[in-house]
Amino acid sequence: MYKIIERRMIVPNLHEFTVEAPAVAESVKPGNFIIVRADQYGERIPLSVADWDRQAGTVTSIFMQVGGSTARLARLKPGDTIPTFVGPLGKETVIENVGTILCVGGCYGIGSIYPVARAMREAGNKVYTLLEARSSFLLYWEDKLAAVSDKVFVITRDGTKGQKGHIAKLPELMQRAGITPQLVIVNGCTFQMMRVSMATKPLGWKTIVNMNPIMIDGTGMCGVCRLSVGGKTKFACVDGPDFDGHEIDWAEFLARRKSYNPEEVDPLRRSSCQSHF
Amino acid sequence: MAEEKPEKKKLDLNRQPMPKQDHWERIRNFDEVALGYPTEVAVKEASRCLQCKKPLCNQGCPVGIDIPGFIRHTVEGDFGSGIRTIKETNALPAICGRVCPQEEQCEKSCILGKKGAPIAIGRLERFLADWEAAHGKIEVPKMSPKTGKKVAIVGAGPAGITVSNDLIILGHDVTIFEALHECGGVLIYGIPEFRLPKAIVNREVEYVRSLGVKIHTDYVVGKTRTVDRLLEEFDALFVGSGAGLPWFMEIPGENLNGVYSANEYLTRVNLMKGFRFPEYQTPVKRPCRVAVVGGGNVAMDSARTAIRLGADEVHLVYRRSRAELPARAEEAENAEEEGVIFDLLTLPVRLFGDENGWVREIECLKMELGEADASGRRKPVPVEGSNFRVPFDAVVIAIGNSPNPLIPMTTPGLEISKKGGIVTQPETARTSRVNIWAGGDIVRGAATVISAMGDGRIAAASMHKYLMNRE
Numbered sequence: 001m002y003k004i005i006e007r008r009m010i011v012p013n014l015h016e017f018t019v020e021a022p023a024v025a026e027s028v029k030p031g032n033f034i035i036v037r038a039d040q041y042g043e044r045i046p047l048s049v050a051d052w053d054r055q056a057g058t059v060t061s062i063f064m065q066v067g068g069s070t071a072r073l074a075r076l077k078p079g080d081t082i083p084t085f086v087g088p089l090g091k092e093t094v095i096e097n098v099g100t101i102l103c104v105g106g107c108y109g110i111g112s113i114y115p116v117a118r119a120m121r122e123a124g125n126k127v128y129t130l131l132e133a134r135s136s137f138l139l140y141w142e143d144k145l146a147a148v149s150d151k152v153f154v155i156t157r158d159g160t161k162g163q164k165g166h167i168a169k170l171p172e173l174m175q176r177a178g179i180t181p182q183l184v185i186v187n188g189c190t191f192q193m194m195r196v197s198m199a200t201k202p203l204g205w206k207t208i209v210n211m212n213p214i215m216i217d218g219t220g221m222c223g224v225c226r227l228s229v230g231g232k233t234k235f236a237c238v239d240g241p242d243f244d245g246h247e248i249d250w251a252e253f254l255a256r257r258k259s260y261n262p263e264e265v266d267p268l269r270r271s272s273c274q275s276h277f
Numbered sequence: 278m279a280e281e282k283p284e285k286k287k288l289d290l291n292r293q294p295m296p297k298q299d300h301w302e303r304i305r306n307f308d309e310v311a312l313g314y315p316t317e318v319a320v321k322e323a324s325r326c327l328q329c330k331k332p333l334c335n336q337g338c339p340v341g342i343d344i345p346g347f348i349r350h351t352v353e354g355d356f357g358s359g360i361r362t363i364k365e366t367n368a369l370p371a372i373c374g375r376v377c378p379q380e381e382q383c384e385k386s387c388i389l390g391k392k393g394a395p396i397a398i399g400r401l402e403r404f405l406a407d408w409e410a411a412h413g414k415i416e417v418p419k420m421s422p423k424t425g426k427k428v429a430i431v432g433a434g435p436a437g438i439t440v441s442n443d444l445i446i447l448g449h450d451v452t453i454f455e456a457l458h459e460c461g462g463v464l465i466y467g468i469p470e471f472r473l474p475k476a477i478v479n480r481e482v483e484y485v486r487s488l489g490v491k492i493h494t495d496y497v498v499g500k501t502r503t504v505d506r507l508l509e510e511f512d513a514l515f516v517g518s519g520a521g522l523p524w525f526m527e528i529p530g531e532n533l534n535g536v537y538s539a540n541e542y543l544t545r546v547n548l549m550k551g552f553r554f555p556e557y558q559t560p561v562k563r564p565c566r567v568a569v570v571g572g573g574n575v576a577m578d579s580a581r582t583a584i585r586l587g588a589d590e591v592h593l594v595y596r597r598s599r600a601e602l603p604a605r606a607e608e609a610e611n612a613e614e615e616g617v618i619f620d621l622l623t624l625p626v627r628l629f630g631d632e633n634g635w636v637r638e639i640e641c642l643k644m645e646l647g648e649a650d651a652s653g654r655r656k657p658v659p660v661e662g663s664n665f666r667v668p669f670d671a672v673v674i675a676i677g678n679s680p681n682p683l684i685p686m687t688t689p690g691l692e693i694s695k696k697g698g699i700v701t702q703p704e705t706a707r708t709s710r711v712n713i714w715a716g717g718d719i720v721r722g723a724a725t726v727i728s729a730m731g732d733g734r735i736a737a738a739s740m741h742k743y744l745m746n747r748e
Contacts, residue, residue, distance in 0.1 A: 041550075044549070084458045088500055089500055216544050216548075216549065220522050221466075221540055223523040224537075224538075233527075233532065238522070255533075255635075
């Protein structure tokens with residue numbers, strides 16, 4: 001059993017989730033994910049890793065409450081235990097000195113881009129960070145990211161902070177700031193990763209996306225996380241989760257992501273007489 | 278042919294039938310199909326054995342069980358001695374009795390089989406194992422004094438459990454590292470409840486635990502810690518990390534929604550208990566028309582699972598003919614009884630989806646059998662222009678898998694075959710690294726439970742020798 005150190009709603013619907021798992025904390029690297037089950041009936045769900053403390057033996061993720069399984073995670077309190085917390089899984093993000101890097105984060109990815117930005121800065125890169133949210137009240141960890149970035153840019157849909165608009169404004173924003181990154185790394189929802197890839201492709205900016213498909217074992221056995229990259233089938237859990245965003249078949253990926261939407265939401269419609277608080 | 282000598286006892290050429298759940302009943306539940314021999318039936322079946330002076334049956338067994346020996350004890354009604362005889366060489370008889378391909382191994386060389394039905398060795402093995410469990414007297418073997426040597430086992434599947442059982446008895450300190458949240462490997466995530474009840478697997482896992490084997494679940498060797506990091510603490514390591522990436526046919530449409538690898542489909546149902554959704558939170562689809570591609574045990578398991586999940590029509594699509602089906606004969610018969618339709622000599626060539634990316638149709642080719650190929654089976658050849666399309670709303674691909682890539686990817690100096698498996702010396706199960714052994718699907722690709730156990734037995738003997746002669 002793994003002890004919950006912290007679980008708090010950090011902004012509406014997004015939770016910061018810290019678990020005691022010394023073996024995972026010892027080996028985790030930027031770009032990895034873990035698989036978690038909320039209870040003994042639970043589904044195995046992958047969560048991107050957002051931070052860790054090797055000495056304390058803890059690992060932190062940010063997750064969004066979307067369906068039944070994440071709703072169960074969202075009801076956990078510090079001191080509670082969960083039966084499964086396994087990782088670190090997937091290949092880590094390749095950290096090297098390439099010059100100028102643009103880290104893009106959205107949704108839970110504002111969390112998981114943080115260790116990437118930190119490691120890229122430590123490797124000697126100039127690191128710019130771009131965060132996107134619907135509105136300013138959905139932003140978090142801006143101070144943490146500012147501490148590891150040369151500059152943090154913000155785009156909000158409603159214009160309450162930074163540039164008003166959508167992530168498609170990325171090239172315009174960078175042009176105005178006079179920044180030409182050698183590498184763009186995106187952690188966020190599928191739609192955001194796709195839009196960034198579409199925007200950077202004509203500019204020829206190499207773009208790495210941290211993919212987030214449905215998984216079960218997460219160790220290269222079941223094959224549910226497959227996606228087409230450059231016309232070839234790849235398995236996100238062992239070949240990724242980082243891939244070249246310009247090579248991904250996004251339409252196929254979006255369809256596969258949605259394949260269990262009805263079942264994800266179904267348990268939320270039931271009143272199960274459990275204490276919901 | 279020489280004239281036959283008169284037999285001392287009258288040959289009984291018919292084996293005792295296995296009592297089973299009726300097919301109309303069992304398609305509505307996930308309970309075990311084969312119910313096991315009652316005592317008197319087991320004794321009757323055992324008494325058909327000729328007790329050959331030079332038995333061939335045990336030569337067909339990958340772990341070399343003294344088959345005539347345990348059958349003789351069964352005839353005498355001394356079931357305790359019978360199970361003890363089996364356990365001298367087989368740590369998991371309740372499992373092997375259920376899932377071994379006996380007709381390809383021990384029963385294949387039974388002399389009775391030349392004139393009638395071979396003796397039902399697997400069913401008798403199962404009977405003795407179940408008898409032992411039911412009588413609550415699982416015997417603990419004599420344990421050797423502690424050697425102080427530490428052994429790490431990667432994977433709690435049939436290979437890993439066998440190695441840990443053998444080495445703990447020999448006095449070594451054994452720790453298993455299992456990636457999933459439950460132990461058993463393919464016995465838990467792959468083989469369905471109706472063929473191998475999970476209570477039996479758990480019983481065997483608890484047994485090795487009771488002998489002192491330590492087990493860490495949720496521990497992915499290669500990721501949580503690498504093999505080399507573990508070897509700083511352990512004197513020797515066995516890799517039994519099992520099956521890896523499922524194979525697909527590499528035809529258009531395979532990434533459509535509704536197309537599953539058998540590993541995914543079976544894991545959702547068996548390990549994650551998706552058939553009890555939403556009590557268990559892992560969903561599994563319940564489509565109406567299911568095509569399962571392949572002809573092995575995994576294909577049969579997938580097809581029979583689809584029937585139990587309420588499909589109207591389940592087709593097994595196999596490119597060779599009935600005679601070449603690699604599945605256990607009993608499972609193919611069960612599948613047919615349960616209503617699985619066999620589309621033989623049929624090869625899918627393309628999958629068609631709807632506008633939302635869900636599979637809707639399969640295009641197939643008719644095949645005919647040509648010359649024998651490398652495997653000795655007649656090679657299926659497409660009949661030109663025989664393309665036809667059939668509607669399906671789910672397709673399960675059960676054509677095999679490669680060995681798991683995690684350990685090969687993260688362990689330098691380990692020799693890997695072209696197919697991605699760890700290369701071992703067959704007589705010792707040793708890898709190219711001095712203190713690493715390997716066995717089961719990580720070496721063979723998709724093979725059988727008993728061959729994994731056979732590898733485990735060989736590895737354990739070699740590891741013991743290495744550990745004792747060291748220094």
